[in-house]
Amino acid sequence: PGLLEGKNIVVMGVANQRSIAWGIAKSLHNQGATLIFTNRQERSHKKLLKLLDENDMEAALTVSLDVASDESITAAFQEIKEKVGVIHGLVHAVAFANREELQGEYADTSREGFLLAQEISAFSLVAVTKAAKELMTEGGSIVTQTYLGSEKVVRNYNVMGVAKASLEASVRYLAEDVGKYGIRVNAISAGPIRTLSAKGVSGFNDINATIGEKAPLRRNVDQDQVGDATMFFLSDLSRGITGEVLHVDSGYHIIG
Numbered sequence: 001p002g003l004l005e006g007k008n009i010v011v012m013g014v015a016n017q018r019s020i021a022w023g024i025a026k027s028l029h030n031q032g033a034t035l036i037f038t039n040r041q042e043r044s045h046k047k048l049l050k051l052l053d054e055n056d057m058e059a060a061l062t063v064s065l066d067v068a069s070d071e072s073i074t075a076a077f078q079e080i081k082e083k084v085g086v087i088h089g090l091v092h093a094v095a096f097a098n099r100e101e102l103q104g105e106y107a108d109t110s111r112e113g114f115l116l117a118q119e120i121s122a123f124s125l126v127a128v129t130k131a132a133k134e135l136m137t138e139g140g141s142i143v144t145q146t147y148l149g150s151e152k153v154v155r156n157y158n159v160m161g162v163a164k165a166s167l168e169a170s171v172r173y174l175a176e177d178v179g180k181y182g183i184r185v186n187a188i189s190a191g192p193i194r195t196l197s198a199k200g201v202s203g204f205n206d207i208n209a210t211i212g213e214k215a216p217l218r219r220n221v222d223q224d225q226v227g228d229a230t231m232f233f234l235s236d237l238s239r240g241i242t243g244e245v246l247h248v249d250s251g252y253h254i255i256g
């Protein structure tokens with residue numbers, strides 16, 4: 001039997017077949033999870049339905065969810081509660097920053113751009129944790145996606161690096177909050193992967209080439225590797241781990 005048999009898991013952030021969330025969804029499906037998907041845009045929703053069909057996968061439910069809106073978050077989790085009931089896992093794989101602020105100098109970040117990156121990329125985890133924990137009455141696991149730019153200066157990552165630092169600190173504070181309910185909160189820090197969002201980061205190709213050369217494993221990671229590590233966090237194999245940031249980056253973060 002699969003490691004996630006009988007577990008209802010909500011996956012946020014499948015935009016297309018390149019999305020990290022899609023790699024995660026496939027790993028979860030392979031372990032027998034029952035999946036619920038949320039999308040912001042109708043375009044992503046249509047792509048998701050097509051992907052599910054092509055891969056012989058089924059969703060228990062797909063709901064619309066824009067993390068920029070409290071009403072949207074409340075409505076989405078209300079619908080999940082009514083149609084699915086208890087949930088055991090949540091995958092948070094959403095982030096956003098203005099493209100023009102993912103290049104040049106961090107010092108040029110605008111007030112609005114700073115707040116937007118924080119809102120969509122970090123506060124969103126706080127908001128969905130609050131909503132999801134009400135449905136995790138049998139305990140649960142929440143996993144978000146972060147990047148090395150939170151710990152070190154990665155050229156051009158700028159405002160998103162600061163948002164990811166906030167996201168990782170949120171993982172620790174949230175882990176303390178919900179630990180008493182048997183809910184764990186962890187993050188995967190993935191190496192660079194070519195996705196729709198990655199295209200917005202200036203110089204992405206150079207970063208990718210560097211990992212291939214300098215990382216201990218001498219290769220880049222892919223969505224499936226991130227998917228399997230995320231699956232571990234959602235399974236009972238990781239039952240002793242919370243508040244952790246696990247690097248899935250071919251070991252690149254240990255190299256000076």
Ligand code: 0WD
Nearest residue numbers: 013015019020040044066067094095145192193195196197
């Ligand atoms: O190299 C990379 N690609 C890395 C990505 C390395 C390390 C971490 N990450 C992180 C990203 O920062 C993000 O947190 O992984 C997460 C997923 O990123 P991705 O797979 O690279 O990006 P993409 O395929 O573009 O998906 C981003 C999702 C989209 O999903 P939907 O279903 O909404 O189309 O984030 C979504 C975006 O639309 N998103 C939102 N979702 C809900 N509400 C919002 C929003 N307001 N804004 C963006």
